[in-house]
Amino acid sequence: MPDLSQARRSVLEGLGSSDGAHGALSLLPPISRLIFRGRISTIGRVAAAFGVEPAMEPCRAAVSGERAALWLGPDEWLLLAREGEAPAIIGRLADALAPLSYSLVDVSHRQVGLKVTGEDAQAILNAGCPLDLDRHAFPIGMCTRTLLQKTEIVLWRVAEAAFQLEVARSFAPYALRFLQQAERDL
Amino acid sequence: MSAPFRLGAGGRIDRSRKLRFWLDRKAYEGVAGDTLASALLANGVHLVGRSFKYHRPRGIMAAGSDEPNALVSVGSGSRFTPNLRATQVELTDGLVAQSQNRWPSLGRDFGALNDVFSPLFPAGFYYKTFMWPKSAWKRIYEPKIRAMAGLGRAPTLPDSDTYxxxxxxxxxxxxxxxxxxxxxxxxxxxxxxxxxxxxxxxxxxxxxxxxxxxxxxxxxxxxxxxxxxxxxxxxxxxxxxxxxxxxxxxxxxxxxxxxxxxxxxxxxxxxxxxxxxxxxxxxxxxxxxxxLERPLVFPDNDRPGIMLADAARQYLARYAVKPGTRVVVVTAHDQAYRAATELAEAGVEIAAILDIRQDASGSWAEQARGAGLHILSSTTICATSGRHRVSSVEIAPVGRDGKVGPRSRLACDLVLMCGGFTxxxxxxxxxxxxxxxxxxxxxxxxxxxxxxxxxxxxxxxxxxxxxxxxxxxxxxxxxxxxxxGGGVEAAHSPVPLPKDLDGRRLDPLPHDRSPHRVKAFVDFQNDVTAKDVKLAVREGFRSIEHIKRYTTTGMATDQGKTSNMNALGIAASALDKPLPDVGLTTFRMPYTPVTFGTFAGVARGELFDPVRVTPTHDWASAHGAVFEDVGQWKRARYFPLKDEDMHRAVARECQAVRQSVGVFDASTLGKIEIVGPDAAEFMNRIYVNPWSRLEPGRCRYGVMLREDGSILDDGVVGRLAADRFHVTTTTGGAAQVLNHMEDFLQTEWSGLDCWLTSTTEQWAVIAVQGPDSRKILERLVDDIDLSAAAMPHMSVREGHVCGVPARVFRVSFTGELGFEINVPADHGRAVWQAVLDAGFSRSLTPYGTEAMHVMRAEKGYIIVGQDTDGTVTADDVGLSWAIGKTKKDFVGKRSLARPALSDPGRKQLVGLVTEDPELVLEEGAQIIAEEPTASHRSAPHKMIGHVTSSYFSATLGRGIALAMVAGGRRRMGETLYVPMPEGSIKAVVTNPVFLDPEGKRLDA
Amino acid sequence: MLLIDCPFCGKRPELEFRYAGEAHIARPADPSGLGDEAWGRFLYGRGNPRGMHAERWRHLNGCGRFFNALRDTTDDRFAATYKIGEERPMVAEPQGARKA
CATH class of the missing domain: 3.50.50.60 (FAD/NAD(P)-binding domain)
Structure with a gap:
């Protein structure tokens, strides 16, 4: 029996990160992703076990080291961590949260990470994202589900001129091609 | 070549950059900063088009986006754009433009005969004339009218530009x-x-x-x-x-x-x-x-060389172009005096300024008077002449009683008009x-x-x-x-109207001619005259919206920028109503035409819509799969070998699954993870099935209804733990099922402690189906006991496949022993290959959605959305066994008790077999009960049902079909008829389970 | 494109939302206790007012929440948006001019 535990293939393999027009696009390596859903009363224990205190304020991300918790809804957070850490995190949270009710689901492969950087990042994203990305309207640390043309994304401003995108796996090739086109059309 | 009407100085143009351009194959020269219109005027060219209906010669009338006449086509091939306003086309070197709506040429146009016969074309002409014979409209009238009346040609090649x-x-x-x-x-x-x-x-x-x-x-x-x-x-x-x-x-x-x-x-x-x-x-x-400057409505006010007064001034000031040499100005507004004065200063002869008003007093009029310009007040225009360019006008005084006095003639090559501003x-x-x-x-x-x-x-x-x-x-x-924010509330209040820019007129100018014979144009682009508007009122149209549609005034591509107010004024007079009481037609977007490309943007080709592919897509593609679209997904439909057609490929794939083993990518199935202590209670309320007693590790086929009792979706659900369910939905239903569930959880049952997470894309799903499937899986799994005793039909286990964390379901949509391997999506491609390798010696056969469809139909398994529509209940398709009879409530339960939903005459799912085994019925075909005889072949028949699924079953050696038939379950063995153009087809009603009704093969 | 004030995320473009029908139509606690006519009314009886309409929206491509809104059907202006479970707020009815 072959051991395929390391045999991964990204849906974007072979599509390239950018055709180099401005070099604003890059693909992010695999990471662990978990969807935590539960009542707000559980968040304190999540913070202790996960090491990041999930934001209660809507559309805000909390970061600590290589871990992050992104507010997606009033009972929903996307937890990000290094690749391979998901099983340990699930175990840690189970210990910390018992006997409270919550839901924690590994979605590491459900979506793909992309990054748009540079002074044109806003313009590239606004080719398909209808939100106001001005730094006053969409400050560093803001995150939200929204749309990129015909696909849903999670958009997260990680720096003044850097946005991280999470795209559902089967929509990622579309999202990447769309962004590449937007970069060419600046 | 040089432009004789260009001034030596002034204007916002760059005389040092000469640009060569063509109109109708004739070359001209312009300069940087020109529009096509200003460059043509600099060359003395006024005639640039033929009108829409009467094919009358038309010239440049305005200087901006309000231009109604000067529409041209620009470019060629895949960069051809019709109906551009020459006033907005920036001149470029090498620009190629064509005039429109003329044949064979602008100067000699056969369509101009329409003008001669124009008394035959009053408002509403089409509605009145082409009434009969009815059949001629489509064959003769419409194509001819469209060929004669029209603007530019539509481009014939795909647009090579991007947007x-x-x-x-x-x-x-x-x-x-x-x-x-x-x-x-x-x-x-x-x-x-x-x-x-x-x-x-x-x-x-x-x-x-x-x-x-x-x-x-x-x-x-x-x-x-x-x-x-x-x-x-x-x-x-x-x-x-x-x-x-x-x-x-x-x-x-x-x-x-x-x-x-x-x-x-x-x-x-x-x-x-x-x-x-x-x-x-x-x-x-x-x-x-x-x-926007308004034209005046007077007889033959549409000849080339008749322009809006301020447009002419703009050509002079901005492009240093003299639009004529001898000008007659006719006005009801002070602004025209400014145009006349500035043109006079540039050396243009002003033959006269005719003011329809009795006196004009503003400062511009004073300046014109001071410059010695010849001003005739209370004077009108009765006629204009000149074939391709105005050459003279006939003017007449208007008395205080409104009577038009004796005419006199003024030679000119330019007439400027101004009726005010809108x-x-x-x-x-x-x-x-x-x-x-x-x-x-x-x-x-x-x-x-x-x-x-x-x-x-x-x-x-x-x-x-x-x-x-x-x-x-x-x-x-x-x-x-x-x-x-900040500051005080800003006052942005009305400012008094200026004294210097007075004047207005909407009514046609008076003249001494028969009102039935003159054409005084209101809408230049759609060839609507004052006479047409009055006729519409006489014929009983009262609403301005109806007058607009009947006469087509304001309905051209310029949407009546220059014409709407004049048309409204004329209609108000004819209706004898104050203008505000007549109202205004709706302003619709776009202000000026916008290309389809702009709206389409990048949504062309591969960016037209997301194309969703599964983790094995590349493999399937490399192995010759023929794909079908299922929503945005691409799914492999079948895998033809060499010269196989679909029929043979599908027969082979089905045979492999029935006799040995096949492998199928089921990754597109929707998946939702439902977690929490109240998960089972939630499931009880959402599905018709009972869930409380389903043990962890077991699966159940679930059906959910809308509140009205119709089937919303179905799918296998695995219980992974007391508080965790792995739900599957149909490929197309995934999003709406999640929405449906969230709706109830958030609004009706917000007290339940359970949560939903979409996992559709987390898992690659590889179905291994057929009598040999277990033998293959055993070579890939070492931490799950796959034996029939340890892992019965409808069970689920978590473990590893080739070292990859996996959820293995023992389920079957083929009726054979089968498993579905769920692995994290990035591992899907490698595990797929491992399955293929493990099955090599057993001739493991990849199969596509078509074989899947055939095999499920052989088993009478429905596909929601194909065999059902929004009217079908669980009982209608024979699924009442799934309903938890002891449950007090679930979504849709109360509706099932409504009398209409338990009527025994409802359409029910049955099987149909044709008398001729080779015949495959058409999906969607209607079903009737009596055999149609030759004498009443075309008589109406009562449709009692329709075919929902139909395939050729290689396993059974015949065509099989599923159908929804009124009272179908009571009709077993009855012969029904499926009328087709070639004659009706006999078919016998059967049990919808065609193969292995006892389900023995599931445990083979 | 409307601008809709999600009670959680703030003003967002209509593209992110899905309309979800009339608001404040609670599912009967015991459907089996209802006669056919009453159940039929619950299923199909919906208002279609000219003026203020209480309706449900879901911020589908956002926080995912269903919420309620008061929208004037004559001009698409939102008078209020509020969370599920909250009382319908009192707002001024549209002026007579807009009702004409």
Whole structure:
């Protein structure tokens, strides 16, 4: 029996990160992703076990080291961590949260990470994202589900001129091609 | 070649950059800064088109986007654009334009016969004339009418240009960069607002571009303009867009802008988008869209060489073009005096200024008088002549009693007309602003009511440079304060109407000719005359909306920019009603035509719509799979070998699964993980099935209904733990099932402790089906006991497949022993290969959706959405066994008790077998009970059902079908008829389970 | 394109939302206790007012929440948006002019 535990293939393999027009696009390596859903009363224990205190304020991300918790809804957070850490995190949270009710689901492969950087990042994203990305309207640390043309994304401003995108796996090739086109059309 | 009507100095053009261009294969020369229209006028060319209906020669009438006549086609091949206004086409070197609606040429046009026979073409002509025979409309009348009446040809090649789009936000969007707009932008910027300023022209400035003498703040107008633009361009808070038309105003201050990026370049670089659609969300909008000059309605007012007065002045001031040599001006407004004076100063002979009014007193009239220009008040035009260019006019005095006196003739090569100005309130009206009629201007003005939208300058009837700038400043400040706060409530109040720019007229000018014989045009682009509008009223049309549609006035591509007010005035007179009581037709977007490309943006080719592929897509593609679209997904339909057709490939794939083993990518199935202590209770309420007693590790086929009792979706559900379910849905239903579940959890049952997470894309699903499937899996799994005893049909285990964490289901949609391996999606491709390798010795056969469909139909398994529609209940398709009988309630349960849903005559799922085993019924075919005889083949038959699924089953050696038939379960063994064009087909009603009704193969 | 004030995320473009029908139509606690006519009314009886309409929206491509809104059907203006479970707020009815 072959051991395929390391045999991964990204849906974007072979599509390239950018055709180099401005070099604003890059693909992010695999990471662990978990969807935590539960009542707000559980968040304190999540913070202790996960090491990041999930934001209660809507559309805000909390970061600590290589871990992050992104507010997606009033009972929903996307937890990000290094690749391979998901099983340990699930175990840690189970210990910390018992006997409270919550839901924690590994979605590491459900979506793909992309990054748009540079002074044109806003313009590239606004080719398909209808939100106001001005730094006053969409400050560093803001995150939200929204749309990129015909696909849903999670958009997260990680720096003044850097946005991280999470795209559902089967929509990622579309999202990447769309962004590449937007970069060419600046 | 040289342009004889170009002045030696002045204008905003670059005489050193000569541009060669062609109209209808004739070469001309223009200069940088020209529009096609100004370059043609510089060459003395007025005749540029033929009219829509009568094919009358037409010339350039306006100087901007309001031009109704001078429509041309530009470019060729895949870059061919018809119906462009020559007044908006920027001249480029090598530009090739063609006139439109003429054959064989502009000068000699056969269609002009329409003009001779024009008494035959009154308003509503088409409705009255082409009534019969009915069949001739489609074959003869419509094609002929379309060929004769029309504008440019549609391009025949796919557009080789690309288009792009952008969303933008700002505090203040300012539409129109004339004096008011620029003043508003400066004021808003100074207040700290984020500003977008757009203008449809190549150069920002609007009327300032034709101001040669005026001063602003002590500076020449042109210097003030360049200073202002320099300040705006240096501000990080201002984005200004030239060549950008605000074409529509949408709810909540969303404004659509069409920016033309490359049309003005001689050779657009490949790959650079031609146009960009901006969707701007503005906190505040300032509309500084100016006003449109109105023509006067008099006999034969459409000859080439008859122009709007201020348009002629703009050609002179901006492009240094003399549009004629001897001019007759006819006016009802003071502005024409300014045009006449400036033309006279440039050396153009003014034969006379005819003013229909009794006296004109404003300062422009005084200046004209002072310059010695020949002014005739109370004078009208009775006729014009000249075939391809006006050559003379016949004028006559109008007495105080309105009687027209004796005519005299004036030779001329240019007639300028001005009936007043219509504020451009299109966008304001689209923003649902209220309008009021201003008698003194004969125009509708904005009157509040549009939240966050205000007008400035001429667009709200404030004329004159100083007044417009002051109004722009006030509007810009008010907008900025409303958007970003601060300061005191800004007053942006009405300014008194100016004294110097008086005058108005909507009624046709009086003349001494038979009103039935003259053509005095109102709508130039659609060839609608004053006579037509009056006729419509005489024939009983009362509403302006009906008059518009009957006469087609205002319905051309210019949407009546120059004609609507005149038409309204004529209609009001004919109806003998005050004009405001007649009302105004709706202003619709777009303000000027917008290309389809702009709206489509990048949504062409591979970016037309997301194409979703599964983790094994590349493998399937490399192995010759034929794909089918299932929503946005691409699914492998079958895998033909060499010269196999679908029929043979599917037969082979089915045979492999039935006899040994096949493998299938089921990754597109929707998946939802439902977690929490109340998960089972939630499942009980959402599905018809009972879930409480389903043990962890076991699966159940679940059916869910809408509240009205119809089937919403179905799928296998595995219980992974007491508080965790792995739900599957149909491929197409995944999103709506999740929405349906969230809806109930968030609103009706918010007290339940359970949560939903979509896992559709987390898992790659590899179905291994067939009697040999277990033997293959055993070679890939070492931590799950796959034996029949340990893992019965409808069970689920978590473990590893080739070291990859996996959820293995023992389920079957084929009726055979089978498993579905779920592995994290990035591992899907490798595990798929491992399955193939493990099955190599057993001739493991990949199969596609078509074989899957055939096999499930053989087993009578339904596909929601194919065998069901929004009217079908669980019982209708024989699934009442799934319903938890002891459950007090679930979504849809109460509806099932409604009498109509338990009527035994409802359509029910049955099998159908044709008498001829080779025959495969058509899906969707209707079913009747009695055999149609030859005598009543076409008589109506009562349809008692329809075929929902139909395939050739290689396993059974015959065509099989599933059908929904009224009272179907009581009709077992009955012969029914499926009428087809070739004759009706006999089919016998059977049990929908065609194969292995006892289910023995599941445990083979 | 409307601008809709999600009670959680703030003002967002209509593209991110899905309309979800009339608001404040609670599912009967015991459907089996209802007669056919009453159940039929619950299923199909919906208002279609000219003026203020209480309706449900879901911020589908956002926080995912269903919420309620008061929208004037004559001009698409939202008078209020509020969370599920909250009382319908009192707002001024549209003026007579807009009702005409």
């Amino acid at each position: 792009t789009q952008r969303y933008a936000h700002c505090d203040a969007l300012i539409v129109g960069a004339g004096p008011a707009g620029i003043a508003a932008a400066l004021a808003a910027e100074a207040h700290g607002a984020r500003v977008i300023l757009c203008d449809e022209q190549a150069e920002l400035g609007g009327s300032l571009l034709a101001e040669t003498k005026a001063t602003i703040d002590g500076k020449e107008a042109s210097a003030w303009l360049s200073d202002a633009l320099s300040r705006l361009s240096h501000s990080p808070n201002v984005r200004w867009l030239s060549r950008t038309t605000a074409f529509g105003c949408f709810p909540h201050n969303m404004v659509g802008l069409a920016e033309r990026l490359t049309d003005h370049l001689p050779s657009p670089s490949e790959g650079r988008p031609r146009e960009r659609l901006w969707q701007v969300r503005a906190k505040e909008v300032v509309l500084a869209t100016g006003a 504020p451009a309130i299109h966008l304001f009206s689209q923003a649902r602003g209220k309008l009021r009629f201003e008698e003194r201007l004969n125009a509708f003005l904005p009157d509040g009511g549009a939240e966050g939208v205000r007008c400035a300058g001429a667009s709200r009837g404030i004329f004159g440079l100083d007044a417009a700038i002051a109004d722009g400043v006030a509007a810009g400040e008010a907008a900025a304060r409303d958007a970003v």
